[in-house]
Amino acid sequence: MENKSRIKELQDDFMALKRFVGFMWSCRVTYIIYMAIAGVVALVIAFSIPKTYSTTVMLAPETKNDISGGLSGLANLAGISMGNMNDDAYTVDLYPTIISSRDFLLDIYDMRVVSLAEGIDTTYNVYLSEYQKSAWWSYPGIWLGELLSSDKEEKAEEELLPALSRRLTKEEYVACNTIKGKIRCLVNAVSGIITITVSDQDPEISAMVADSVVAKLNNFIMDYRTRKARADYEYISSICDSAKSAYLDVQKRYTDYVASHTNIYSPVNKAQMEFLSNEVSLAYSAYSQVSSQKQMAQAKIMESIPVYTFIESAYVPVLASSPRKMIILIFFVFIGFLAATIKISVKKISSKK
Numbered sequence: 001m002e003n004k005s006r007i008k009e010l011q012d013d014f015m016a017l018k019r020f021v022g023f024m025w026s027c028r029v030t031y032i033i034y035m036a037i038a039g040v041v042a043l044v045i046a047f048s049i050p051k052t053y054s055t056t057v058m059l060a061p062e063t064k065n066d067i068s069g070g071l072s073g074l075a076n077l078a079g080i081s082m083g084n085m086n087d088d089a090y091t092v093d094l095y096p097t098i099i100s101s102r103d104f105l106l107d108i109y110d111m112r113v114v115s116l117a118e119g120i121d122t123t124y125n126v127y128l129s130e131y132q133k134s135a136w137w138s139y140p141g142i143w144l145g146e147l148l149s150s151d152k153e154e155k156a157e158e159e160l161l162p163a164l165s166r167r168l169t170k171e172e173y174v175a176c177n178t179i180k181g182k183i184r185c186l187v188n189a190v191s192g193i194i195t196i197t198v199s200d201q202d203p204e205i206s207a208m209v210a211d212s213v214v215a216k217l218n219n220f221i222m223d224y225r226t227r228k229a230r231a232d233y234e235y236i237s238s239i240c241d242s243a244k245s246a247y248l249d250v251q252k253r254y255t256d257y258v259a260s261h262t263n264i265y266s267p268v269n270k271a272q273m274e275f276l277s278n279e280v281s282l283a284y285s286a287y288s289q290v291s292s293q294k295q296m297a298q299a300k301i302m303e304s305i306p307v308y309t310f311i312e313s314a315y316v317p318v319l320a321s322s323p324r325k326m327i328i329l330i331f332f333v334f335i336g337f338l339a340a341t342i343k344i345s346v347k348k349i350s351s352k353k
Contacts, residue, residue: 027340027344030340031341033340034339034340035340037336038332038339039329039332039333042328042329043329045135046323046325046328046329048137049322049323050133050134050201051322052199052201052320052321052322052323053199053319054197054198054199054317055206055314056195056196057195057211057213057214057312057314058196058311059194059196059308059309060191060194060308061307095194095217096186096187098220099183099196099213100180100185102168104220105176105179105180107216108179108183108209108212108213108216109123109124109125109175110124112124113205114204114205114208115204116204117202117204118131118204120202120205124179124209125171127202128178131201133201182198183196184197184199193311196214196217198213203318210314211313221306222306225304225305226304229300229303230301233301236290236294237297239290240287240290243286246283246286246287247280247283247284250276250280251283253276254280257272257273261273
């Protein structure tokens with residue numbers, strides 16, 4: 001009995017599906033019209049959106065062979081942060097924050113970009129303001145924004161606030177937000193691999209900016225990590241120079257005294273020579289020790305320089321990453337299908353009433 005009831009249910013479901021397919025086939029003209037219109041709209045939108053090219057760079061930073069470095073992978077798997085056990089203020093997890101900071105973005109803002117294919121050779125801020133393409137439906141908003149913007153008010157505000165050490169102009173503020181949207185930095189919590197992706201309308205400029213972001217990030221971290229070591233080196237260098245001057249001064253006094261008292265033999269003369277000789281030995285010993293410390297401080301600077309291994313370097317992309325024309329077409333055709341179904345259903349319900 002159960003098998004017969006189950007077979008009966010399947011037969012009913014099949015008949016219902018058959019009736020639904022037949023109903024759709026009877027309304028195929030409406031479906032074709034709606035889906036064709038949706039397809040045309042999708043193609044217009046897809047070809048109106050400017051192409052964007054993405055360049056991806058993958059880096060693997062050096063790791064410290066200490067207990068915190070050994071446990072970091074297990075802690076990340078368990079969802080535990082071990083940031084307190086690392087004496088480095090700028091950990092790998094903070095790299096996305098560093099790249100999105102305005103100080104970092106302003107360095108990218110003034111960089112020089114070149115595109116041989118498009119004949120572009122200018123700064124990045126000029127490229128963003130003069131060479132960017134937009135979809136046709138965005139031009140009214142752009143024109144309205146330019147109409148409402150007032151340079152006179154901006155200049156008046158700058159005159160009212162002359163004491164500010166750093167004040168972004170409206171152009172810099174907008175450009176920083178634009179650049180921030182073009183750069184994406186992701187850090188793998190387990191492996192520590194850094195993935196930096198830069199998207200731009202020109203493939204050559206996309207690769208150039210990605211390479212510049214990596215270089216500036218490396219310089220930023222290198223400047224931070226070597227700052228104390230460089231300060232120690234400069235301090236020890238000054239002490240070393242003083243010790244060297246003191247040694248040369250005592251040595252000159254000793255040689256001058258010996259040269260002027262060569263033929264004079266007396267206990268006082270002998271004692272003075274021994275005193276100056278000891279002074280020379282002590283000065284040379286102090287200078288030798290400080291010179292060794294200077295070499296160690298210089299080696300400490302080299303040790304503090306971060307090292308990154310390139311897993312994937314910046315290459316000029318060949319294919320555009322967006323817009324995804326096929327996805328846009330499928331989405332709009334599906335919307336057209338739903339619209340046709342809703343219209344047919346409403347019409348059938350209205351006819352029954």
